[in-house]
Amino acid sequence: DVVMTQSPDSLAVSLGERATINCKSSQSVLYNSNNKNYLAWYQQKPGQPPKLLIYWASTRESGVPDRFSGSGSGTDFTLTISSLQAEDVAVYYCQQYYGSPLYTFGQGTKLEIK
Amino acid sequence: EVQLVESGGGLVQPGGSLRLSCAASGFTFRNYWMHWVRQAPGEGLVWVSRINGDGSSTNYADSVKGRFTISRDNAKNTLYLQMNSLRAEDTAVYYCAREDTAADFDIWGQGTMVTVSS
Numbered sequence: 001d002v003v004m005t006q007s008p009d010s011l012a013v014s015l016g017e018r019a020t021i022n023c024k025s026s027q028s029v030l031y032n033s034n035n036k037n038y039l040a041w042y043q044q045k046p047g048q049p050p051k052l053l054i055y056w057a058s059t060r061e062s063g064v065p066d067r068f069s070g071s072g073s074g075t076d077f078t079l080t081i082s083s084l085q086a087e088d089v090a091v092y093y094c095q096q097y098y099g100s101p102l103y104t105f106g107q108g109t110k111l112e113i114k
Numbered sequence: 115e116v117q118l119v120e121s122g123g124g125l126v127q128p129g130g131s132l133r134l135s136c137a138a139s140g141f142t143f144r145n146y147w148m149h150w151v152r153q154a155p156g157e158g159l160v161w162v163s164r165i166n167g168d169g170s171s172t173n174y175a176d177s178v179k180g181r182f183t184i185s186r187d188n189a190k191n192t193l194y195l196q197m198n199s200l201r202a203e204d205t206a207v208y209y210c211a212r213e214d215t216a217a218d219f220d221i222w223g224q225g226t227m228v229t230v231s232s
Contacts (some may be wrong), residue, residue: 036216038216038217040216040217040218040219042159042219044159048224049209049222049223049224049225050159050209050219050222051222052214052218052219052220055214055216055218055220056216059216061220093158093159095159095218095219097217097218102161102164102173103149103161103164103217104161105158105159105160105161106158107158108158108159
């Protein structure tokens, strides 16, 4: 099975500072046929469904603030929030589509204000 | 407005059955793969099942294979999840979600809670 491992499990960052969340896949999620990484990032606030932030590892979903960015390729990926805002407090998940099971999520990273 | 609205959750005894529905609006439903994703209380997201646009292809997580059946009615713009032989570990919020071209889930419903308990 493809396992997605996020680090850290929780993170406290001061307002206006940078937050970095890592995601490692147990196998590559890079499709050689189109050179795309099938890796997405989601934000989930309490009592709400997840919200898509980033797809193809680094493409920002329409309407997502540009302080959110994604990077990485193959098995190692990063979500960066360049300047943390109060409304960014949430749990963040990475998700892959490549192997078996077809879709797997990381365990989540809880982001709080320091 | 693009929207997914789930219904059908509730309390059911172990071994029982339940059918979830997800009503879609604001987009051409038949053009999209659709999914069910669940989240146990205080836990992370787990993919459950998917179905292609015309309903001819389905896939399931190993944990639900043989017990759950995904289906759709494109005339009614509705996705379903028939859940049989329910277990305590199936207790979760069940979300329906639309798959986008990058194999991500770009639209989610608000979720419906399923509790399996005696």
